[in-house]
Amino acid sequence: MPGTFFGIETAKRALWATQTALDTTGHNISNANTPGYSRQVANLVATEPYAMPGFTRTGEPQQLGTGVMVASVDRMRDVFLDWQLRQETQTKGYWQSMNTGLNQVELILDEPSESGLRGVLDEFWSALQDLSKQPESLAVRAVVREKAQTLTELFHANYKQLDDLYNSLGNDITKKVDQLNSLAGRIADLNARIIQVESTGGKANDLKDQRDYLIGQAAQIVNLRVVEQNNGSVDVLVGGGPLVEGKVAHNLVAQVTGSSSDVGGVQFHWLSDGGPTAEITNGELAGLRDMREAIRAHDGKSGWLDRLNALAADLVTKFNDQHYKGYDLNGQPGTDFFAPPTPGNPVTAENIRLSDQITNDLGNIAASASAGGAPGDGDNAIALGEALDATRTDYRSLISSLGVDAQHAKNMEDNQTALVSQLDRLSQSVSGVSLDEEMTNMIRFQQGYNAAARLVTTLDEMLDTMISRMGLVGR
Numbered sequence: 001m002p003g004t005f006f007g008i009e010t011a012k013r014a015l016w017a018t019q020t021a022l023d024t025t026g027h028n029i030s031n032a033n034t035p036g037y038s039r040q041v042a043n044l045v046a047t048e049p050y051a052m053p054g055f056t057r058t059g060e061p062q063q064l065g066t067g068v069m070v071a072s073v074d075r076m077r078d079v080f081l082d083w084q085l086r087q088e089t090q091t092k093g094y095w096q097s098m099n100t101g102l103n104q105v106e107l108i109l110d111e112p113s114e115s116g117l118r119g120v121l122d123e124f125w126s127a128l129q130d131l132s133k134q135p136e137s138l139a140v141r142a143v144v145r146e147k148a149q150t151l152t153e154l155f156h157a158n159y160k161q162l163d164d165l166y167n168s169l170g171n172d173i174t175k176k177v178d179q180l181n182s183l184a185g186r187i188a189d190l191n192a193r194i195i196q197v198e199s200t201g202g203k204a205n206d207l208k209d210q211r212d213y214l215i216g217q218a219a220q221i222v223n224l225r226v227v228e229q230n231n232g233s234v235d236v237l238v239g240g241g242p243l244v245e246g247k248v249a250h251n252l253v254a255q256v257t258g259s260s261s262d263v264g265g266v267q268f269h270w271l272s273d274g275g276p277t278a279e280i281t282n283g284e285l286a287g288l289r290d291m292r293e294a295i296r297a298h299d300g301k302s303g304w305l306d307r308l309n310a311l312a313a314d315l316v317t318k319f320n321d322q323h324y325k326g327y328d329l330n331g332q333p334g335t336d337f338f339a340p341p342t343p344g345n346p347v348t349a350e351n352i353r354l355s356d357q358i359t360n361d362l363g364n365i366a367a368s369a370s371a372g373g374a375p376g377d378g379d380n381a382i383a384l385g386e387a388l389d390a391t392r393t394d395y396r397s398l399i400s401s402l403g404v405d406a407q408h409a410k411n412m413e414d415n416q417t418a419l420v421s422q423l424d425r426l427s428q429s430v431s432g433v434s435l436d437e438e439m440t441n442m443i444r445f446q447q448g449y450n451a452a453a454r455l456v457t458t459l460d461e462m463l464d465t466m467i468s469r470m471g472l473v474g475r
Contacts, residue, residue, distance in 0.1 A: 007459045013067035014452035020070045021445045036213025038075040038431040045071045075205040086219040090282040092416035093220040097287025099409040108161040128385040132378035135367035159349035162305045169292040170256040177254040188249035191233035198232035223282035239278035309348040315391040322387040326366030326380030334366025
């Protein structure tokens, strides 16, 4: 039969188990608002039963329970939900970068508004219509020149702002890579600590929570895949290469080329500019790269800045061609209205300007369609307005295209934000801390602890009776 202190041992195990469960509950309550924390549960199991010795054991139970123990303290996580959340977070990061960038382009172009390029083109067109009615008026001619000058200055301003945004996105890419490398270093450090804890049979729950939280932040930046290892560490793979291998973090390098004077692109490499290429296809990094190329493409496509340059060049060509066909105030053939391109120096939104002839003499504006009709004939001013219409139409098409792209990016970001929020709620339903549930557990474990303590008291009284009082009767 069991020994004298068998019951004491059983009660002691109950005290230890319920105390551990209470401590775990307290830990959950303390971290209810800690970002990335996963609810922990003390896994209570019955200890090995005591087998009664003997040949027959007649009239006695075959086995006698020995109490309870905490087999483990587990953190509540859903691996599949974690994977889904990382995947959708990457896509959210991509569209967030695209939406932010396109919003900035819309702010730069400032459409629709009277101060945007469309409004200035309309004012220039209206001034040409007035000139067709009063081609001999120097005041009207001055307005035409002023509106044209305003148009060139707005081209310059839009170019500079888009170019600044282009360069700013390049700097943002470098900063994001630095942030990703910093996260990789911290994940590798946590891997080392987790391996140390779990190699001795421990459970590194809190360290794993911190690591998963950092991986979630990295998933916002770049497309990644997480591979769990048997020693408790994880490998984080990005673009076909390891960002983190156990205790080792590998640095990603962004090679950003291109500036206001040339067109470039972005490439990602491991360790150095000459290292293996990393294929970045999602996350904020991919969004920033694609947004930068949407402003100034480097592979033959047209970005917003390229289209603005083409618009300026087309305006100069068509307007000058029509201006040549007219006659000025003195009956002389028209000259360049805008400064024409020169070899090696094409017209862009950055350098478009009025010709010196128009800047120096209002009479050089060729408003008449014939030398004999000058200055009262304003038919060429009407033709100039028609030439300007082509630019107005092209610009409306540009703005319409920008609006469609911006709305698409906004819708995609909104959809991804809603999806990530839903997945996060599902994840929180598994790993999040419910204070109501923890308070219930606290009461339950408190009652269990009190009962175990009462059992110790009862057994103590029984032992006291046996030791101190048995054999005293009749003395």
